[in-house]
Amino acid sequence: MTTQLESSPPGAGNAPGILRRNKQNFGFDLGASLVVFLVALPLCVGIAVASGVPAELGIVTGVVGGIVVGCMPGSTMQVSGPAAGLTVLVASTLAEHGLGMLGVIVLGAGVLQIALGLAGIGTWFRAISPSVVQGMLAGIGLVLILGQIYPIGGMQQPSETFAKFARIPELLTSAFTTPAGRSGVVIAVVTLLTMVLWTRIPHKLRLVPGPLVGVGVAAVLTSVTGLPLETIRVGSLTEALNMPTPDAFGAAASLAVIGSMVTFALIASAETLFSAVAVDRMHDGPKTRFNAELVAQGTGNTVCGLLGALPMTAVIVRSTANVNAGARTKLSRVLHGIWLLLFVVLLPGVLSYIPLATLAALLIHAGWKLLGVRQVATLFRQQRSEAFVLVLTAGMIVATDLLVGTLTGLVAAVIKTAWEVSRLSVEVEHDEEHARVRLHGNATFLRLPQLQDRLDRLPPTRSTHVDLTSLRHLDRACHQAVEHWAEQRRKEACAVELALPDGR
Template identity: 65%
Template sequence: MSTYIARSAPPGRTTNFWPDVGASLVVFLVALPLCVGVAVASGVPAELGIITGVVGGLVVGLLPGSTMQVSGPAAGLTVLVADTVAAHGPRALGLIVLGAGLLQVAMGLLRLGRWFRAISPAVVQGMLAGIGLVLVLGQLYPLAARDQPATTGDKFAGLPDLVVAALTTPSGLSGVAVGVLTLVVASLWKRTPFRAVPGMLVAAVAASAVGLLLPLPRISVGSLGDVVSLVDFSLLDAGVLGAMLTFALVASAESLFSAAAVDRMHDGPRTKYDTELVAQGVGNTVCGALGALPMTAVIVRSSANVEAGARTRLSRVLHGAWLLLFVVLLPGVLAYVPLAVLAALLVQAGWKLLNPGQVRALFRTDRAEAAVLVLTAGLIVLTDLLTGTLVGLLAAVVKTAWDMSRLSVTVTQHGEDHHHVAVRGNATFLKLPRLLETLEALPDGEGRHVRVDLTGVRHLDQACGQAIDQWAERRQGVELIQPVSADRPD
C-alpha cells in the first residue's frame, strides 16, 4: 500500500478545481477496465459493471461520509456475485442488491458502521485472501481463452486440462502470452519516469494492441439501456433474503476497511463511518433498482485518486461522468480489448487480495491469528463466502476467550511446611478446574502454611473468586493476598 500523503485544502478556503479534474481522469482510466473486468468475471454483461461505476461516481460521490475514497464494482465481490447469479438467476441480482442497499442504509442510521472496525483483522485478511484465491483460480481459465467452470471444485479439477490447453492450443498460447504481457507491463511501469500514468491502463492498451494480431475472444459492450432491468419482487424468498444479508455485510465490511486504509493516505477530513455506510447503501439501492452489480469502496481506485492529487469529492464525481460519456460516445473501443487482458488485471487484483507477504508476516508474529486467517480463507474456498466468514468470526471469538482465560499458577515450596502459590493472568471459569486441582493438591494439616498471591491476577470472575474463598475456608493456615486492581465482581 502506498505511503503517499495527500495534502487537502484547508476547510473554508476556495480551492482550484483543476487538481480534482486531473485526478478524476486518472481514476477514470483505472476504473474503466476494472468495471468491465469485474462484470465479465461475475458472469454478467459488461455494461452492468459500468453502470455501477457511474452510480459510484455520480451518486455516492456526491454524498457525505468519505472525501477521497472511490466506489464501484469490486473484484472482492466477483465470487459472491457469480455464486448468487448461479443460484438465483441473473434476474434476482437487482432485487438482492436493492435489499442489501436498504440494509446498509438501516445499519448506518442505527450507527452500526463503527462496529465493523471491531472485527478481528485475521478474519478480514482471511476473507480477502479466500476471495483472492478463488478469483485468481477462476481467471486462469479466460487467461487461457477457456470458459471457467461453475464451481470451485470443478475449477481445481480442470487445472490439468487447462495447463494442456494453454500450452498446446493456438488460442491458449495467445491468451497466456497476452496475459503475461499485461502483468509484466503493469508491474514494470511503476518503475518508469512516467508512472503518473496508470500502469494498468498502459498494460491494457499495450496488450490489446498486440492482441489485435491474435485470434482471441474480446469484450462486447452495447447500450446501457439494453441491460437495465426493473426489480422483480416476485423472486423474493428465503434464499434471496439470505443473499441480501450476505451482500450487505460483505460490501459494508470491504467499504469501511477501505475507508480506514484511505484515511491513512491523506491528511484531510476523516471518514464518518456511519454516514459512509448510508452513502454506500444509497448507491447499492440505486444499483439494485437498475439491475446492476453491487458496489463497495475500492482501494485501488481510491489510492489512485489520492496519489493523483485529489483535494475534494469533485474528482470521484467527475470520474463517474467520464465513465458515462465514454460508454455513450465510444463503446466500440472496448471491443478491441481481449478477455485475456481483463483476466490478467483481475489475477493481479486477486493476488493483492491474497497478499501472501502479509500472511507470512502474521505466521511469524502470531500463529493463532494466522490459524484463524487460514481457516477463514480455506473454508471460503471449500464452501462459500458466508460460511467461511462466519466460522472465522466464531474462531476469532473462541481464540479471544482462550486468550482472556490464560492463567499461570506457580507453586514454590519454602521449607517442608510452607508453600507459595503465585497466580497470574485472567482467572475465569475456563481455567477453574486446573486452578482447583493445583490448590487441592497442596498438603494440608496442622503447621502447614499456604500463601496464595493473587496480585498478578488481571481479572477474577465470580466462579473463581468463590471457589478460592471456599477452598481457603476449608483449609488451615491459608493466607490470601487479594489482587489490588483486578476486575473482581462483588
C-alpha cells in the same frame, strides 16, 4: 473626525482568494478524475465479466458509485464502484438465485447499510480483528486467481471450488495445446509484463495508469495479429439494465435471499470502512465520517439494486489512484462517474477490441495484491497466532464461501483473544503442615483445566490457604471449581480457608 465604514457581507474580502482556490482545486480534481476513470474502466468491465453478468452492469455500478455516492457526505477521497472482492460472492449468488434476483438482493443490502449507518454501527467495523480482514482479502484473492486462470487457458470457469482444483491438469493441457489457450497465455503475459514494466518508468512519464496501458497493448496486439480470442461484448446500457420484477420481490422473503442480503451488506460495509481507514492515512484533508459513509454506500447500492446492477463498495485501488493523482475535493470522483457514462454512451465499440484474457490478467493482478504475500510472511514471523487466524479465514473462504469463511475467522479471533486475555498464574508454597495457593490474572473457564490440575496435585496438609484476592476476574465456573475442591479437602480433615476477591 469620524470614519464611516461600509458594511459588507461576511467573507466578502476573502472572495477572490476563495475563487482562486476553487479554480486551483478544479484543475487538480479534473486531472485526478481522468486518471481514476482510466483505472476504473477496465476494472468495471473485468469485474462484471468475472462475476458472470453483462459488462454493462459493471459500468452502471461505476457510474452510480461516482455520481450518486460521490455527491454524498461521508468520505472525500474514496471512490466507489464494483469491487474485485465481491466477485466471488456475486458469482455464488447468481448460481444459487439467478440473475433476476441480483437486483433485489443488492437493493436489500443497500437498505440494510442505510439502517446500519443511521443506527451508528459504522464505527463498530473498526473493532474487527485485522487478521480476519487480511484473511478475508487473501481468501478472495485466492478464489479470484483460481477462477481467472481458466479464461486465460481458453476454458470455461468451473462453478465449484473442488472442480477448479481438479481440472487444473486439463487447463494446463488446453493452455499449451489449443490455439485459444496459447493465445490467451501470450496475451495475459503481455498484459502483466506491460503493467509491471510501466511502474518502473519515471513517474512524470506515467500519465496513463498501468492497467489501461496493459489493456491497450493487448488489444492492439490481438487486433493486429488476429489471435483467436473472445473479446468483450458491450451493448446499450438501457437494454442491459436488469430491474427487479414483481415476482423477484415476491421471492425476497425467503431465508436464503435474506441471508444473501445480510452477507452483501456486511461484506461490502466492512470492505468500504476498512478501505476508509487506509485512505484517510494517505491524505491530510477531511477524514471519513464512518456512519455517513455507510449511508452513502447504502444509497448507492439501493440505486444499483433498482437498476439490477452489481453491488458496490469503496475500492482501495481507485481511491489510491485518486489521492496519488492530486484530488482535492469529492468533485474528482463525481467527474470520473460522468466520464464512465459518456464513454459507454459515445464510444462503446472501443471495448469490443479488448480480449477477455486481458481482463482475466487484470483480475489475477488484483487478486495477487489482495493476497498480500509480504504482509502474510511478516505476520508469520511476528505473531503466529494472528497468522493462524488469517490462514484459517482464507482457507475456509476457498473451501466453502465468503460468509462461512469470514464468520469462522471472527469466531477464531474471539477465541484466540479470550484465551490470551485469560492468563492465569497459580503459585503454590507448601510444607508438611501448611500450604498456600495464590492466583493472579484472570480465572475464566478457558483456564479451568489448568486450575483444577494444580489444585488436585496439591499434597495433603493440615491447612490450606487459597488467596484469590489478586485476581482481576473470577468467573462462575472457576469460583464453583475452587469451592468444590475446598469442600472435598475439608472432608479429608484439611482446614481450607478461601480469600475471595471483593464482592464475592
